[in-house]
Amino acid sequence: MSVPQVARKIATAIPGPKSQALEEEHKQYVSAGVGQLMPVFAESASGATITDVDGNRFIDLASGIAVTGVGNCAPEVVKAVQDEVAKLTHTNFATTPYANYIEVCKKLAEHTPGDFAKKSVLVNSGAEAVENAIKIARKYTGRSAVVVMENAFHGRTNLTMAMTTKSMPYKQGFGAFAPDIYRVPFSYPLRDGFGSDGAAAAKAAAAKIELLVGHENVAAIIAEPVQGEGGFIVPAPGFLSGLADWAHEHDVLYISDEIQAGFCRTGKWFACEYDGVTPDLITTAKALGGGMPIAAVTGRAEIMDSVQAGGIGGTYGGNPVSCASALAAVKLMEDKGLPARAAHIGELADAALKPLVDELDTVAEVRGLGAMIGIEFVKPGSLEPNKELVGRIAKRTVQEGLIVLTCGINGNVIRLLPTLTITDEEFGEALDVLKEIITEESAK
Ligand SMILES: Cc1ncc(COP(=O)(O)O)c(C=O)c1O
Incomplete structure (x- = not known):
C-alpha cells in the first residue's frame, strides 16, 4: 500500500x-x-x-450504518447524554411525559418536507418506525394493501421482512410473512431499461400496481428515496415524484422511508426533496439519534391523529436519553x-x-x-x-x-x-x- x-x-x-x-x-x-x-x-x-x-x-466509512452522521462520540452529543442520564433514565412517555420528547417532535416537524401541521410518534428502531407508519396509513385510509419497491429493505420484523425483497439472509426460513404486500419495480437507471426517464419508470410501476391490486385497495406506497441495502440505487428524476403524484390522485398515502438517507446524509435534510416530493408520512431513525437508538414516524397531523390513544407507542419509544442525544445531533446538523x-x-x-x-x-x-x-x-x-x-x-x-x-x-x-x-x-x-x-x- x-x-x-x-x-x-x-x-x-x-x-x-x-x-x-x-x-x-x-x-x-x-x-x-x-x-x-x-x-x-x-x-x-x-x-x-x-x-x-x-x-x-x-x-x-460506515458510520455504524449511517448512524453517526455528526461524528463518532461528538462531544456535544456525549455531554447531552451525560447530563440527561443523570436527570432521567426512563419514565415511559405515556406514563409520565417529559419535555425533550416534544422538542424532538418539534424538530421533526420543522425539518421534514411539507408546509402543514405535522405530528410524530417516537419509537426505537427503523423497523418499528416502518411498522408504525403502515399501521397509521391503514387506520387513516381504511385500506390494507401496501405497495413496496423491488430491492427494498425495510427491516427484520415480520411485517418489514415481508416488505423487504432479498430473501437471503433477511427472510430465508422465517415465513410465513405478513400478507397484502405488493412489489413493483423501482427505477434503476443502470439496469431497468428506462435509464434517466424516471417518469416512464413511475408510469410502469403505477400500471403494475393497478394490475396487481387496484388503487382503491392501497393504503400506502412506501419507497426509500435512495435504496440502501438494495444497492445505493438513486432513482431517475421524476420517478419518486411520479409515484407520489399517482398516489395522491388516488387517495393513497405516500411514505418516504428516510431511515438511511435522511437527516443530511444526501446533501439535503431529506433525500425525497431532490425530486420535489412531499410525503404524507416519513420514517426516520439512524442519524436522528446521533448514536443513541431512536426512530420516528412524522406526518400530516390529521393522519397521525387518526389512531386511537394507546394504538401506537411502547415502553421505551422516545427514551429521554435518546431524545437528548437526538436534540444535540440535530443542533450540530443545523450549526455545522x-x-x-x-x-x-x-x-x-x-x-x-x-x-x-x-x-x-x-x-x-x-x-x-x-x-x-x-x-x-x-x-x-x-x-x-x-x-x-x-x-x-x-x-x-x-x-x-x-x-x-x-x-x-x-x-x-x-x-x-x-x-x-x-x-x-x-x-x-x-x-x-x-x-x-x-x-x-x-x-x-
Ligand atoms: C431504509 C431502511 N428502512 C428500515 C431499516 C431498518 O432499520 P433498523 O435496523 O433500525 O430496524 C433500515 C436499516 O438499515 C433501512 O436502511
Whole structure:
C-alpha cells in the first residue's frame, strides 16, 4: 500500500491478538444469526475514526450504518447524554411525559418536507418506525394493501421482512410473512431499461400496481428515496415524484422511508426533496439519534391523529436519553450546515472515484447523492454482478485501515457512508486507499 498512514494506524495484523481472543468468545456466546462484517472489535471512536482493542485506528466509512452522521462520540452529543442520564433514565412517555420528547417532535416537524401541521410518534428502531407508519396509513385510509419497491429493505420484523425483497439472509426460513404486500419495480437507471426517464419508470410501476391490486385497495406506497441495502440505487428524476403524484390522485398515502438517507446524509435534510416530493408520512431513525437508538414516524397531523390513544407507542419509544442525544445531533446538523458538508463529500467522492468507470472494466457505476456513495462492480465486459470481487475489496479495506460496507441485491456494491464531519484530509486518505485496492483487486 503506497498511501501513508495519517488518520489510519495499523499497529498489528488485522485482526489483532485481542480481537482474535474476543472473537473466540463471540463465537461461543453470541448467536450465529447476528451478522458480522469483520472480527475487529472496537474500543473507542472519535470523529471519523474508530480504534480497536489492539490499538489499530480505522477511518470510518460506515458510520455504524449511517448512524453517526455528526461524528463518532461528538462531544456535544456525549455531554447531552451525560447530563440527561443523570436527570432521567426512563419514565415511559405515556406514563409520565417529559419535555425533550416534544422538542424532538418539534424538530421533526420543522425539518421534514411539507408546509402543514405535522405530528410524530417516537419509537426505537427503523423497523418499528416502518411498522408504525403502515399501521397509521391503514387506520387513516381504511385500506390494507401496501405497495413496496423491488430491492427494498425495510427491516427484520415480520411485517418489514415481508416488505423487504432479498430473501437471503433477511427472510430465508422465517415465513410465513405478513400478507397484502405488493412489489413493483423501482427505477434503476443502470439496469431497468428506462435509464434517466424516471417518469416512464413511475408510469410502469403505477400500471403494475393497478394490475396487481387496484388503487382503491392501497393504503400506502412506501419507497426509500435512495435504496440502501438494495444497492445505493438513486432513482431517475421524476420517478419518486411520479409515484407520489399517482398516489395522491388516488387517495393513497405516500411514505418516504428516510431511515438511511435522511437527516443530511444526501446533501439535503431529506433525500425525497431532490425530486420535489412531499410525503404524507416519513420514517426516520439512524442519524436522528446521533448514536443513541431512536426512530420516528412524522406526518400530516390529521393522519397521525387518526389512531386511537394507546394504538401506537411502547415502553421505551422516545427514551429521554435518546431524545437528548437526538436534540444535540440535530443542533450540530443545523450549526455545522451538515447538508452542505454532505454535498461536498459527494463531490470529493465523485472526483476521486468516477474516473474508475472508464479506467476499469469491473466498475459499472459510481453513484449516489451527497455522502451516500455506491460503487457497483461487474464481471469484465458485462453487467453481470461481481460479488466475489466486492468480497475481496471489502476484506482488503479492513486490513488497510478502512471500515467499509457492502450492499446490493446481488452483493456487488461497495457503499460509503462517512461521518459528515470527516475532514477533507481524512476522506482523501480513505479514497486514495480505496482506489488503490479497487485497482489492484480488479487486476487479479
Ligand atoms: C431504509 C431502511 N428502512 C428500515 C431499516 C431498518 O432499520 P433498523 O435496523 O433500525 O430496524 C433500515 C436499516 O438499515 C433501512 O436502511
